[in-house]
Amino acid sequence: MVTPVRRANNRNDRLLDEAARLFAAQGYRETTMRDIAAAAGMLPGSIYYHHPSKTELLVAVYEKGVEGLCQRFDAAVAGVADPWERLGKALDVHLETVLDQSDYARVMVRVLPEHLPGSAQELARLRDGYEDRIAGLIDALPLNGGIDPKMLRFLILGAANWAQTWYRPGMTSPAEVARQFLLIVQRPMEGSVG
Amino acid sequence: MVTPVRRANNRNDRLLDEAARLFAAQGYRETTMRDIAAAAGMLPGSIYYHHPSKTELLVAVYEKGVEGLCQRFDAAVAGVADPWERLGKALDVHLETVLDQSDYARVMVRVLPEHLPGSAQELARLRDGYEDRIAGLIDALPLNGGIDPKMLRFLILGAANWAQTWYRPGMTSPAEVARQFLLIVQRPMEGSVG
């Protein structure tokens, strides 16, 4: 197995960028290989030199999305000890990234694994790399009896992901949305910030 | 304009049922007119006797979805005075309907107006018939200063709609999910239930 030597003017990065942008803006099914090729300045068939199928192209976009989001997450919560403060940082990163900064992250939210039966498992496995981080973060919260951590996670992540459907640039900033969401779910209880 | 006389063996109801089921399970783009026709026991072209286009078929499904959800909502909150209790009832109806009981309601959550540029306005207008009810309900809540009612609405509806992506029959019941969600966002404050 010889790894091909990547040339200086390789346009795979550009290709992935445009694919992410279109998948995020229009959806996977609504975006054609011709759309992507045109946006990347190449012919439809040329995409297949870099990716064996449309599905695999999506997987590649997904991988970059998870990788980027995880990196931002890790950087944001690094050195923060208080569980609620960690959740606040995570919410902030999640919303800013998904709403404002990364087409790749947007694809993760818009195109769900279960929408591509053939690759659902692979996509879900990639997602878990990020969602496990959120789960661990919420499990560390000191919760009142009666609140199921899993339900709290579903509520927060659900609200955050759904934000993509109503958020438009120029509205309340993603950071402010994150602050509000945290304010609503965080209630004073023993063990949390005084 | 003569309204055609609807015959006893009209299969439009069956057609709508199957369309709703398939749109909810696979998505709009992923469902073909042939899929729907086969499920309804007719030929693809026959659909066009009942609906002028695939888009209009979706609109018809959407209409039934909004109508059903609104009816359930109205029945659930009727006679309930306390704002938080009203929200609880609404959450219960929303989750049970969307997760368990109505393919039509499922379509409303899975197929978003902005995903069909041509009919986005019409679909959004239909949705508003329901979402305005939720908005009114939340605006009636006595909230602590600092919490934006709009953000609370986005959080609750977002979490509730997103539930479709993780909920599977046999899990925690929709009613229990509703109870947990309410528990998390409802905090003791002046004006609410003692």
Next chain:
DNA sequence: TAAAAAAACAAACATCTGTTTGGTTAAAAA
């Protein structure tokens, strides 16, 4: 500078898609 191979082109192929058209059946109206 010549050989090797990465990267893209040009053009098609097979299939699927929403939709149309003209003919047929069967239920209701006369």
Next chain:
DNA sequence: TTTTTAACCAAACAGATGTTTGTTTTTTTA
């Protein structure tokens, strides 16, 4: 019983879609 027409069938059409194939260009390596 005859007539009307709601409801559907049968078959195709035109365009879009993911993908393949053979060839050419262009960069790197020897």
